[in-house]
Amino acid sequence: MVQSVELLLDDAADAEIRRQWELLAEAGVRSLAAQTAETNRPHITIAVARQIWPRIDHALDELTFRPVPLRLGGVLVFGARHPILVRAVVPTDQLLALHRRIFHTVAQCPGVSANLHPDAWTPHITLARRVPIPQLGTAVHAIARDRDFPATVVGIRRWDGDQRRAWPVAQHGGGQPAPHDRHGR
Template sequence: MRTVELVCSPGLDVAVRVVWGRLAAAGLPSLARNIHPTNRPHLTLAAVDDFPPGVAHRLAELFDAALPVPVTLGRVVVLDGSAPLVWLVRPTPALTALHAAVWDVLAEADGQRPWHAPGEWVPHLSLALRFRDAGLRRARAVSGGQRPAGDFVGARSYDGTDRTVTPLTRLG
């Protein structure tokens, strides 16, 4: 599997990592415990089985022209009741247009994950995996209720087979 992800500006990255740390310190599930070098706050735009020839270059051109994209985070929620604890990203016209453009570039890719498709996608930054709704009130209190703003400044692709990342921009 190959993803297409946006990475955060330094200030936004720090804000998410602070909450990761607070969750872990409170004994709650947290991505702070994932020490793999590829683990960093990011927004997934799409995931496919693999990139067709030339797609990585086309994505890089798209991102180099479109980034940075300003963003403000919203509420902390649990997706689907017992899945990731996430910080919702407030979609802006620029972010929504970039997301649609990525899907246009990936139109011929096999194995498109439908939950990332336009109209289905819930833009978010993950805070913890396998979280239960029962801990949501505590997680919101621990996160501090801030709604930080920043930018998405770069893009990358994560390869789930070999657990590596490939930059898709000069930034980030």
């Protein structure tokens, strides 16, 4: 399975992404709204490895984190055979600096994903996976009229795909209160 580090959004942005999941579902496109696990939560994946060692988890817990303002941008399609519909995250210097810090913490773990290296990462939030090609137009039309909107990264969590559990990491260093991970992934 996968081990990852993910950025969590403020309540308003979280609700907006969930609304887009529902719009896709209403249009007949299987979106992440279909995943009912408590750990299903809008997020920005910032690091992935086949395994994240306990000492790396400890280093992640020691990181100081402050909220990061950003904008959620347009709709993108990743892949051709099994398209993934995503909402772009407009990169900022602050977001890219946070990504570099976390990437360099996790980089020594086995199976680090090449597309998450600095200068290769495309920050995004997944809306729907394996969208059937004939449904791509419907999917984009269902949410494309939505405009860019502001969001704030309010926390960082670890996802353990083997154990199917998530937990907060990093020390909150001011700004908005640290989120409780009651909504899960």
